[in-house]
Amino acid sequence: MKKHKEILSRFGINKTQFRIDLLSLFFDCKSALTIHEIFERFNKKINKVTIYRALKSFEQKGLIHQVPDKNNLKKYSLCNLDTCSPDLHNHQHGHFICYSCDQTFCLDDSTVKILKTSSGHIVKNYNLILEGYCTDCNSSQTISQN
Amino acid sequence: MKKHKEILSRFGINKTQFRIDLLSLFFDCKSALTIHEIFERFNKKINKVTIYRALKSFEQKGLIHQVPDKNNLKKYSLCNLDTCSPDLHNHQHGHFICYSCDQTFCLDDSTVKILKTSSGHIVKNYNLILEGYCTDCNSSQTISQN
DNA sequence: TAGGAAAACGCAAAAGTGTTGCGTTAATTA
DNA sequence: TAATTAACGCAACACTTTTGCGTTTTCCTA
Numbered sequence: 098m099k100k101h102k103e104i105l106s107r108f109g110i111n112k113t114q115f116r117i118d119l120l121s122l123f124f125d126c127k128s129a130l131t132i133h134e135i136f137e138r139f140n141k142k143i144n145k146v147t148i149y150r151a152l153k154s155f156e157q158k159g160l161i162h163q164v165p166d167k168n169n170l171k172k173y174s175l176c177n178l179d180t181c182s183p184d185l186h187n188h189q190h191g192h193f194i195c196y197s198c199d200q201t202f203c204l205d206d207s208t209v210k211i212l213k214t215s216s217g218h219i220v221k222n223y224n225l226i227l228e229g230y231c232t233d234c235n236s237s238q239t240i241s242q243n
Numbered sequence: 244m245k246k247h248k249e250i251l252s253r254f255g256i257n258k259t260q261f262r263i264d265l266l267s268l269f270f271d272c273k274s275a276l277t278i279h280e281i282f283e284r285f286n287k288k289i290n291k292v293t294i295y296r297a298l299k300s301f302e303q304k305g306l307i308h309q310v311p312d313k314n315n316l317k318k319y320s321l322c323n324l325d326t327c328s329p330d331l332h333n334h335q336h337g338h339f340i341c342y343s344c345d346q347t348f349c350l351d352d353s354t355v356k357i358l359k360t361s362s363g364h365i366v367k368n369y370n371l372i373l374e375g376y377c378t379d380c381n382s383s384q385t386i387s388q389n
Numbered sequence: 390t391a392g393g394a395a396a397a398c399g400c401a402a403a404a405g406t407g408t409t410g411c412g413t414t415a416a417t418t419a
Numbered sequence: 420t421a422a423t424t425a426a427c428g429c430a431a432c433a434c435t436t437t438t439g440c441g442t443t444t445t446c447c448t449a
Contacts, residue, residue: 111396111445132435144399149436151397163313171315171435193364218339218348221375225337229367257416257425278406290428295407297426315435316406 108158115143119151120160128194129164129172164224193227197234250324254304261289262297266306274346275310275318275338310347311372313340320349337371343380 101120105112122138123130130138135148152173155161164172247266251258268284269276281294298319301307305322312318337350350373 113397113444116397145435146400146437147398153437154397163315193366195364196367217378218341218373219376219381220339220373221342223374224370224372226370227364227366228369230365232363235365259415259426262426291406292408292429293427299408300426 104160108155108160110154110158110160115139115147116151116155119148119155123161123173123175126175129174131172193229193231195231195234196228197230250306254301254306256300256304256306261285261293262301265294265297265301269307269319269321274348275312275320277312277316277318279316310338310349311340311370312347313345313374318347320347337369337373339373339375339377341377341380342374343376346377348377 101117101124102112105116105120110116118139119135122135132145132148132152135152136143136145139148152161156163156173160176161173162176164174247263247270248258251262251266256262264285265281268281278291278294278298281298282289282291285294298307298317302309302319306324307319308322310318310320339348339350340346341348350371
């Protein structure tokens with residue numbers, strides 16, 4: 098896709114086929130990706146070292162960022178390309194993932210605003226994942242559960 | 244310290260000198276610890292396998308829990324011993340990771356309480372990571388920066 | 390558009406992190 | 420205090436990530 102090539106140019110990354118495809122993958126994928134998942138998505142045809150180096154490059158240039166998750170896996174997720182750059186990453190991520198339907202919902206900023214003021218530290222970014230049952234799944238579940 | 248021995252007994256862990264000292268270390272330490280940090284604190288005199296096994300045991304018995312780390316290392320922090328047990332870990336708290344010193348701090352419950360009610364979904368679990376500058380690093384930074 | 394510079398690539402090997410097996414030592418329990 | 424169980428140290432293994440190096444591809448500019 099032309100858009101992806103333009104982005105790679107804009108961020109100073111050579112437009113190899115793999116890196117174009119990798120960027121596409123990140124655009125297609127709402128949730129964060131592990132190295133292993135990427136390897137699988139490319140049918141194990143790309144050398145893992147190449148993946149590691151591409152991820153490192155993407156991260157350094159401000160295209161993606163690491164998402165530490167609770168299982169201690171290294172995961173990467175697409176940056177907000179309007180607000181991120183090599184110098185400054187700015188990821189105001191709040192997501193709700195439904196246990197039942199696996200959908201990811203974006204949470205609006207106001208949901209999370211409060212928490213940024215109450216710790217003694219200077220908060221530059223946050224990454225928040227809520228898990229549970231979305232409104233739709235919950236209403237259907239309460240019927241079948243009891 | 245007597246308190247630490249009692250805790251180990253209560254959680255069904257043998258009171259070896261190392262495990263007593265390890266528990267003391269967790270009590271003394273505000274932020275989360277890596278295996279490497281523990282190894283250093285014991286002046287490299289304890290076999291790393293022993294540390295790994297002690298941490299695993301502590302975690303399984305409900306004394307400590309894993310916390311996220313920017314560099315993808317395993318970090319551990321003391322549980323709230325009143326609410327955690329082998330059966331039930333109850334860590335409803337976020338973590339703060341400092342850009343500057345890489346330390347991970349646990350945030351108390353009140354920080355996050357608000358967000359759980361304000362979305363329309365049923366929240367069963369959450370994973371929150373704040374990033375920025377911890378109080379220590381921030382104060383030293385503002386002096387040297389300008 | 391040709392040709393040199395820089396970036397990206399694959400392979401092999403190394404470094405780093407965490408686990409397992411096993412024989413020995415220390416702690417618990419009765 | 421003797422038997423049982425947990426913890427320990429060492430060696431080896433498994434898995435993840437990085438590094439070195441020679442080759443290939445992309446980029447840039449004349």
